[in-house]
Amino acid sequence: MPTEILMPALSPTMTEGNLARWVKKEGEKVAAGDVIAEIETDKATMEVEAVDEGTLGRILVPEGSEGVQVNTPIALLLGEDEDAAALDGAAAEAPARRPEPAEAPKAEAKQPEGGKEAAGGAFPATTPAPPEPEVPEGTEMVRMTVREALRDAMAEEMRRDDTVFLMGEEVAQYQGAYKVSQGLLDEFGERRVIDTPITEHGFAGLGVGAGMAGLRPIVEFMTWNFAMQAMDQIINSAAKTLYMAGGELGCSIVFRGPNGAASRVAAQHSQDYASWYMHCPGLKVVAPYSAADAKGLLKAAIRDPNPVIFLENEMLYGQSFEVPRLDDFVVPIGKAKIVREGRHVTITGYSLMVARALEAAAVLAEQGIEAEVIDLRTLRPLDTETIVESVRKTNRLVSVEEGWPVAGVGSELAAVMMEQAFDWLDAPVARVAGKDVPLPYAANLEKMALPQVEDIVEAAKTVCYRK
Amino acid sequence: MSTATRSGSKARGADKGGSGGQQALPSREKLLDLYREMLMIRRFEEKAGQLYGMGLIGGFCHLYIGQEAVAVGIQHALTEADSVITGYRDHGHMLVCGMEPRRVMAELTGRATGYSKGKGGSMHMFARDKKFYGGHGIVGAQVPLGSGIAFAHKYRGDGGLCVAYMGDGAVNQGQVYESFNMASLWQLPVLYVIENNRYGMGTSVQRAAAGPALCERGHAYGIPGHQVDGMDVVAVLEKAKEITGEIRAGKGPVILEAMTYRYRGHSMSDPAKYRTKEEVQEMREKHDPIEQLKRRMIEGKAATEEQLKELDKEVRGIVNDAARFSQDSPEPDAAELWTDVLVEA
Numbered sequence A: 001m002p003t004e005i006l007m008p009a010l011s012p013t014m015t016e017g018n019l020a021r022w023v024k025k026e027g028e029k030v031a032a033g034d035v036i037a038e039i040e041t042d043k044a045t046m047e048v049e050a051v052d053e054g055t056l057g058r059i060l061v062p063e064g065s066e067g068v069q070v071n072t073p074i075a076l077l078l079g080e081d082e083d084a085a086a087l088d089g090a091a092a093e094a095p096a097r098r099p100e101p102a103e104a105p106k107a108e109a110k111q112p113e114g115g116k117e118a119a120g121g122a123f124p125a126t127t128p129a130p131p132e133p134e135v136p137e138g139t140e141m142v143r144m145t146v147r148e149a150l151r152d153a154m155a156e157e158m159r160r161d162d163t164v165f166l167m168g169e170e171v172a173q174y175q176g177a178y179k180v181s182q183g184l185l186d187e188f189g190e191r192r193v194i195d196t197p198i199t200e201h202g203f204a205g206l207g208v209g210a211g212m213a214g215l216r217p218i219v220e221f222m223t224w225n226f227a228m229q230a231m232d233q234i235i236n237s238a239a240k241t242l243y244m245a246g247g248e249l250g251c252s253i254v255f256r257g258p259n260g261a262a263s264r265v266a267a268q269h270s271q272d273y274a275s276w277y278m279h280c281p282g283l284k285v286v287a288p289y290s291a292a293d294a295k296g297l298l299k300a301a302i303r304d305p306n307p308v309i310f311l312e313n314e315m316l317y318g319q320s321f322e323v324p325r326l327d328d329f330v331v332p333i334g335k336a337k338i339v340r341e342g343r344h345v346t347i348t349g350y351s352l353m354v355a356r357a358l359e360a361a362a363v364l365a366e367q368g369i370e371a372e373v374i375d376l377r378t379l380r381p382l383d384t385e386t387i388v389e390s391v392r393k394t395n396r397l398v399s400v401e402e403g404w405p406v407a408g409v410g411s412e413l414a415a416v417m418m419e420q421a422f423d424w425l426d427a428p429v430a431r432v433a434g435k436d437v438p439l440p441y442a443a444n445l446e447k448m449a450l451p452q453v454e455d456i457v458e459a460a461k462t463v464c465y466r467k
Numbered sequence B: 001m002s003t004a005t006r007s008g009s010k011a012r013g014a015d016k017g018g019s020g021g022q023q024a025l026p027s028r029e030k031l032l033d034l035y036r037e038m039l040m041i042r043r044f045e046e047k048a049g050q051l052y053g054m055g056l057i058g059g060f061c062h063l064y065i066g067q068e069a070v071a072v073g074i075q076h077a078l079t080e081a082d083s084v085i086t087g088y089r090d091h092g093h094m095l096v097c098g099m100e101p102r103r104v105m106a107e108l109t110g111r112a113t114g115y116s117k118g119k120g121g122s123m124h125m126f127a128r129d130k131k132f133y134g135g136h137g138i139v140g141a142q143v144p145l146g147s148g149i150a151f152a153h154k155y156r157g158d159g160g161l162c163v164a165y166m167g168d169g170a171v172n173q174g175q176v177y178e179s180f181n182m183a184s185l186w187q188l189p190v191l192y193v194i195e196n197n198r199y200g201m202g203t204s205v206q207r208a209a210a211g212p213a214l215c216e217r218g219h220a221y222g223i224p225g226h227q228v229d230g231m232d233v234v235a236v237l238e239k240a241k242e243i244t245g246e247i248r249a250g251k252g253p254v255i256l257e258a259m260t261y262r263y264r265g266h267s268m269s270d271p272a273k274y275r276t277k278e279e280v281q282e283m284r285e286k287h288d289p290i291e292q293l294k295r296r297m298i299e300g301k302a303a304t305e306e307q308l309k310e311l312d313k314e315v316r317g318i319v320n321d322a323a324r325f326s327q328d329s330p331e332p333d334a335a336e337l338w339t340d341v342l343v344e345a
């Protein structure tokens, strides 16, 4: 039997890719380790190496094919003593064993990387386009990914202000570990786009020092998990100096990078730090969901004279949204956004959890419950006004976050509701959060540990006293 | 793989770790052991890469292909009293510490039979009975931890030492130097092995590390540093025997920089555009640790082609069995979500 070569998964979040090029031709000999084909993911072009040796018997998926699902047979490899005749039986069978039909819906192909992963759960079929009150009527909208929006925000601010520079691991030559800084080295050069050694505490502190001396650093953490190495400089130096100096010295700096669980990268690489930083006076904390907010808020963060913690999400990087085409689109820090209006229950979320909340709202609508979904966008300072106003209308609040429940964002919201909306509450505030355990690796456990749409639906029904 | 310090080798002439290349070979049995263990890692990692491609392994998966001689050579200089700790490129170290291929693979697929019940994955496995302390995902964190394990060896006076592995990128983390200082101050029995595979993700050593060779990074603390050809398993073994002898004699920490190379990307999703194909090809063709040893054994009549082919078959059998086991095992029970957060007091 010839060996099937399957479309490989080349990253934690990849579900499909494009077969860019066949390096080996039918009939060519291959040795283990030889590059046989090139595959494009949305992040990179990767080479596929042969695992076994033999002869490339037949190519099943021609080059140029797009949206090839992981695990689809792409070619047949003949073993040492097999000849081409062996191909016929196998080739006939091969397509039948594709895990996904070839005509997988095109809309599906546009789903974010990892959208179908256990951890991610499903995204809504179309990205909800929230109303954009900050944008003048008639503004042209452009579709772009969160990744591109973040890059554009940095590029625009770097063009405007020479004191802005970007520093972090793999941000320059590699174009960013998650390709967020793509093209910045080319445009701004080594002086302003700087690869650091793996030394988070060191470069975070160096960034704060440069900020104190009047530059405006953007410090990228490859992921926020690694910023725990740098926590002391972020809190003790960046957050507290202005106060300790009686206003004499502070620093304008942005710390940014992906936050929260990605897909099956286990406990040390999957943590939501929102409530950790939200706890600290002297910081601003931002966690956008849409590409427009990612862009507008990052521009605001870079201009802000204070240290800003900017929490992104890897699962959102490849997700596309409408972004206004404006010369200078800045979203103010400190303002939440109502992304879906409703009158029965208020659901708050930030970052990826806004997607979950919107999906839950769609499910609830089918059951006659109209949920109002608020994207918090900024966690510190919290826009309590918008939330309280909504709760005065709905009389119920469900808070959704990926982080742990104890002393979490939801705990703070519950306290604020008691202080400021007690008389309007018809039910106790409900918290949907990650489970109170380090994030497990196993697919089934990871899914259980992260907030799912059903959890939000159930919480909303509970506060509405509905079965 | 236990008390393995006594090999057939009498030669100490080729002290310059591998550069001489003329040291007398260890015994035939020892050579076959070294060969078999390197091959086991190679085949195991190839299989892991394959399972990843099939979506059976998720998240990050950092393969050790190309670096086999380092972990294998070092391990043969250790005794059962000694401990090992490393980062996330850890499958090879686990296998040479005597951990079962089946259970390592089952952890990679996130199954209940894995070393961490499926809760840790590729980067987080531990085996106390093998004195293997993980499996750590935060670059550099294992270095103070390894120093602490060495502290415990000294505290108990059990005669053991700790090998703390780190990469050429990890060596720039501040906590590495805090560890060096304490280890030297307190003369801890620790061997710091820097696996210099030339890159930390996409950044070459030259772009990340100032100063002379990484093995010199302990000089300010009075820690001796050595370099060895990490593609030559015999050289690694000989050097490690010499160094561990000194550590056991109570002379305190030592740094060993093993010059090695990883053939694959940093993790599965690395397009590896930061180096040339020729560079990778050259290492594979001229310096492959397994091929080198094979050639030496055949030329020195320590083994025949057929014998080694047979061995390869046997190793493949074990790896295939592990892969099957890792797919047939069940996912962890839902109740496991809540266990092991704290020990019941």
Ligand SMILES: Cc1ncc(C[n+]2csc(CCOP(=O)(O)OP(=O)(O)O)c2C)c(N)n1
Pocket: A169, A198, A200, A222, A226, A229, B089, B137, B138, B139, B140, B166, B167, B168, B169, B170, B171, B197, B199, B200, B201, B266
């Ligand atoms: C504190 C921290 N920062 C960044 C990372 C992301 N990261 C994982 S491995 C790695 C490169 C490490 O390179 P090196 O130490 O040379 O080890 P190698 O991968 O070559 O074995 C980086 C930057 C991390 N895991 N931990």
Ligand SMILES: [Mg+2]
Pocket: B167, B168, B169, B195, B196, B197, B198, B199, B200, B201
């Ligand atoms: Mg390295």
